[in-house]
Amino acid sequence: MFGQQNLSTRRILLAWLLVTPVVLWRLLTSVYPFLRTFYISFFDNSPVRRTFDFVGLDNYMALTRDANVDATLTFTLFFTVSSVALQVVLGLAIAELLNQRFKMRNFTRAVNLLPWAMAPIVIATAARWIFHQDYGLINDIIWRLSGERPLWLVNFTTARFAVTITDVWKNTAFLAVIFLSGLQGIPLELYEAAKIDGADGARSYWYITLPLLMPLIISMIIFTAIFRVLTFEIVYALTNGGPGTATSLLSYLVYLEGFRVLNFGYASAIAMLLFFIVLIVGVLGYGFLRRAWERL
Amino acid sequence: MNMQLISKRRFQTSLFYLAVILFLIVVLLPIYYIFLTAFAPSGKLFTVPLTYVPRSLATARFQDIFGALPIARYMLNSTLLATFSTILALTVSLLAAYAIARLNFPGANMVMIGLLASSMLPGTATVIPLFQMYQTLKLMDTLHGLLILYGSALLPITTWVLVSFLRQVPVEIEDAAKVDGASFFQLLWRIVLPVIRPGVATMFLINFIIGWNEFFTPLIFARGAGVKVITMALSEAQVIGARSEFDVSWGNMSAVAILTTIPVFIITLIFQRQIVEGITSGVFK
Secondary structure (H helix, E strand, C coil): CHHHHHHHHHHHHHHHHHHHHHHHHHHHHHHHHHHHHHHCCCEECCCCCCCCCCHHHHHHHHHHHHHHHHHHHHHHHHHHHHHHHHHHHHHHHHHHHHHHCCCCHHHHHHHHHHHHHCCCCHHEEEEEHHCCCCCCCHHHHHHHCCCCCCCCCCCCCHHHHHHHHHHHHHHHHHHHHHHHHHHHCCHHHHHHHHHHHCHHHHHHHHHHHHHHHHHHHHHHHHHHHHHHHHHCCCHHHHHCCCCCCCCCCCHHHHHEEEEEEECCCHHHHHHHHHHHHHHHHHHHHHHHHHHHHHHH | CCCCHHHHHHHHHHHHHHHHHHHHHHHHHHHHHHHHHHCCHHHCCCCCCCCCCCCCCCCHHHHHHHHHHHHHHHHHHHHHHHHHHHHHHHHHHHHHHHHHCCCCCHHHHHHHHHHHHHHCCCCHHHHHHEEEEEHCCCCCCHHHHHHHHHHHHHEEEHHHHHHHHHHHHCHHHHHHHCCCCCCCHHHHHHHHHHHHHHHHHHHHHHHHHHHHHHHHHHHHHHHCCCCCCCCCCCHHHCCCCCCCCHHHHHHHHHHHHHHHHHHHHHHHHHCCHHHHHHHHHHCCC
């Protein structure tokens, strides 16, 4: 009895010893800096002006008056909704494509992974060249088809679409891989039973595939939406948030305010706003997910 | 035979292949275009309409960027950071994952959820205090300073995936080894590691790619040429030989893009299966 207890204490000690490096590493490089960001957001903190003065809620009040923040939130909403919607629909379609039996299937599946493997900054930088008005790939195709050469990165609306298209090109592969794996998990008997009942391809997709994939689709919507809100590289390298502030995102705003203007206090307040948006998306999404599971 | 049915099926098949071809074009054409730009002879870069099948290729741009920038050093730094952050993260994650999956201790779930929650904290919401810490601790512009941050980003998902791999493996072999009197590290090294090697290999590949592609962290924490990485050369290559602020060398940029992309493409094409398994095991299990 005594020996047993001793063993279990030793086991627990060993367990905590084993998780300590990971926990400590994350505490020091993620949790503590995050709490510190929250703290700094109540200060006027600038390395240039050498200030560290408590200002209460001033930084947060400034957020509500800042036109850049308004524009950024507008684009965040546009970008998140349009990019997630496109990625989910295209991801489902590509997964269906890759799930069929055909020649070159392995090759096509490998090609699908290429955009996922490329660095976001490479794609964002190259996209500026691909969207180039005179010599870019996209305008060459559009010009051959219609004789027009749209000014992608100069106009508000087209610049927004350029950011979304670039993001969708890079990240849909990831969703396609996940959805493909979901499709492979659906038992074939279900489709055979449906076939006997006379359901064609479209019907069995609507009544069997989609409902069974729904929890996965919803959790991927949450996951994808959170990462859209956090997007940095595409805006940094493709548009610099422009024209004006048409394609500015919060991460980019934190970078500008923190490391160009060197206004740490205000940048921290923007970072907290970013965190709250991520939190809201996560909590709302989790609610939807639970309801989807209950319905299944 | 019902001719109508056959022609309908034929129509569906050609529609399907049309979709496959369209998909391949959408993915591959931009990549091909970057390749074309990088190797285009200098007079052939700006043409209207574009020439999709080049008559000749030139490697002058690669000589230019290797001459003007310490590209070899950047690539070495990228390799070192991606490799060692991956090894470090895998080592400590394996220890934690073993404790969580096998030792059944109070707080195991809390650690798992805490890791997941901490991975939701945006990098931009931690970067300012980290910047200040790094200045105080003299970690700015050091490879080990970067290594700490690269590794940190990999920990939550790596631990999660390794836990899920461990939970699929029966415990009995380990129990037998314990009875034989194996020490803890012998057990981990000789019994556990070989069994979950596929999981470790998968996470090695994915983490290496993530580390190689990293940009935001070095942008803030690596400012000296000695510690810069290859992803930072994209913007530097654009201004080589620039005559004005608006003069962007797309050819040089594309050459760096090719250099940055080739290693991850090779890994992805060789280890396609393992990578897909890694991506999905993070989500499903």
